[in-house]
Amino acid sequence: MADTAELEVEIVAADHFVWSGAAKMVKARTSDGEIGILPGHSPVLAILAEGGLAIEPVSGSRIEVSVDGGFFSVDNNRVVIVADNAKVTNEATAGTR
Numbered sequence: 001m002a003d004t005a006e007l008e009v010e011i012v013a014a015d016h017f018v019w020s021g022a023a024k025m026v027k028a029r030t031s032d033g034e035i036g037i038l039p040g041h042s043p044v045l046a047i048l049a050e051g052g053l054a055i056e057p058v059s060g061s062r063i064e065v066s067v068d069g070g071f072f073s074v075d076n077n078r079v080v081i082v083a084d085n086a087k088v089t090n091e092a093t094a095g096t097r
Helices: none
Strands: 008-015 019-032 033-037 043-049 051-057 063-067 070-075 078-083 087-088
Touching: 008 087, 019 043, 019 063, 019 078, 019 087, 033 043, 063 078
Parallel strands: 008 078
Antiparallel strands: 008 019, 019 033, 019 051, 043 070, 051 063, 063 087, 070 078
């Protein structure tokens, strides 16, 4: 990742890859409530609640992912989301690997 004003995001489910790429923002629902992650966010490790994730990629339209729980971590502008089960709900924006 070349720009420090971007997040490097990777989403995987227990049995398959879901999406990865550069993003401006990630919004998720945790067991403690909703959280938004922007570049420069302090490190976080949280339990992911069932529901939706929203990703604002650097280029392209918003990506929405439905998840059944899991966890996510944030450190040094890298967001890793490991879900029990996950599916991109707007298929037109299928991710890269």
